[in-house]
Amino acid sequence: MKKAKGFWLSIILSLVVYGVVQFLINSGSLNPFYANTLIFIAINIILAVSLHLVIGITGQFSIGHAGFLAVGAYISAICTMKLEFPFIAALIVGGVVAAVAGLMVGIPSLRLKGDYLAIATLGFAEIIRIVFLNIDYVGGAAGMQVSHLTDWTYAFICLLITILVIVNFTNSRHGRACIAIRENEIAADAMGINTTYYKVAAFALGSFFAGIAGGLYAHNFYIIQPTNFGFLKSFDILIFVVLGGLGSLSGAVISAILLTIVSTFLQDYPETRMIIYSLVLVIVMLYRPQGLMGTKEITDYFGKWTNAKGGNSYGK
């Protein structure tokens, strides 16, 4: 009962946040720059949370998340621009194709561990980028024109669904299996958990949401180019998860919000931004390797809602 109550409470809270922001946008008291920053925050949270599922929950160190973002972005852009699908269908198709790409990458590479897995995912992401670079249908290096369709409503609904699915996945039997794999893969195997199945499933689910984020990302700018999805983009997503704390969903959300705001304000000084980013990363790793939140959730600090890791931590 308590759990359900916390769940509905957080849904209502998040809808209130949504309504307030939507009202501010409609009434024009929130200028377009801030509205766009909010959309960008939502996209980054989706990315952070989807990678959190792979790294934080399942413990599989993937540094090629931008590859799936690219798949989602390009596929959904093709759907809307060339095939004239409605935006929602394009988002879903982008997510599904990204999930298929996740399966194709995950099944061979998830047999690897640690450093090797990291390098293999990095290699796959680079291959995906080079493939898009060489396809003339999507514009090659010059990029592809995309119309602006993403608005706050789409971004918010996608964000809400992402967080709900990932929270419920984490709290389910499957999520516990994934956490067991993170803690000790051999022991999990010995307890009868099909480790390959859960690793690949988590990877594909993470890729699906990265693909959704890609669709939103592509339709939030007017052009997408292969250079947008290089190693640095993967690294940006990784830093959200690591800084927030590996294994903490609310940590990932909080650091995605903070870092997006910081990098929006440092937009005119890209070098300074990267220097600050990298210094923060090194210092956090040296002095607080578990990240800001560790494996704790923000709700743990309230005591009452220990199990309701629902939607009360976004949209801030």
Place this chain on the structure above:
Amino acid sequence: MEWIQQLVNGISLGSIYALIALGYTMVYGIIKLINFAHGEVFMIGAFIGFYAIGGWGLSFVPALLLAMAVCAIIGVVIERVAYKRLRNATRIAALITAIGVSLFIQYGVIYIRGAQPEAYPNVLPSKTFEIFGVNISSQSLLILSVSIILMIILQFIVHRTKMGKAMRAVSFDAEAARLMGINVDRTISFTFAIGSALAGAAGVIFGTYYTKIDPLMGVIPGLKAFVAAVLGGIGIIPGAMVGGLVLGVVETVVSAFGYSLWRDAAAFIILILILIFKPSGLFGKNTREKV
């Protein structure tokens, strides 16, 4: 005949990869860390060579030695400041720190001198020899001989000196080496110094061969050198040399077939095939996992 020409180009490129890969493989062998900042040491080496040749008018060999010396110091500083505390940390923490250091160096250099590329001054006499109908430039010949000399020196250090013996002992078992009275910290620093010096040399060679350098030039050769190290079996020194040469030749062949845009993908496809089918690399032995 054109094929032999391509082969020579491939070997020149491959010897640059091999020099970088040696640093990766030695560092990985000794502390099990993928030193992502290695590609940036390579970049710094290229810039030091550039300023030494263009600014102070040094000739090729003194510039090469200067770049190697400065890079060795930088490598040791990186190890002391960033990696030393992480000896007992998780692998993920170490890897992320390495990525952070790498980005810090890249953007630090951009911050200091800007992102614009530089044209490398021409220091080597550019003659072409004709051997059996194949045109070989004196540059690629010199690059090849410098690389081979450096690799022979490395082999000598690792197998014939006391420090080399210590390096092999630490990479075999750091705890046991410590019990035998080996100064493990100093050995690790020495490994970083040698690896970084080789990367610095590779940077100068790369600059003179390709004549264009920029602050982000280290990323792709760094990753490819890592591929070369994995290809040969990471932690194995001859493996890195062979892996580098194979990778260089494969890339040149892919370009020669007219797929030069796919060149970078070829390296990563090799990486993934190796990781899937023989993760221990061409020269590696399979190790069994113990619980």
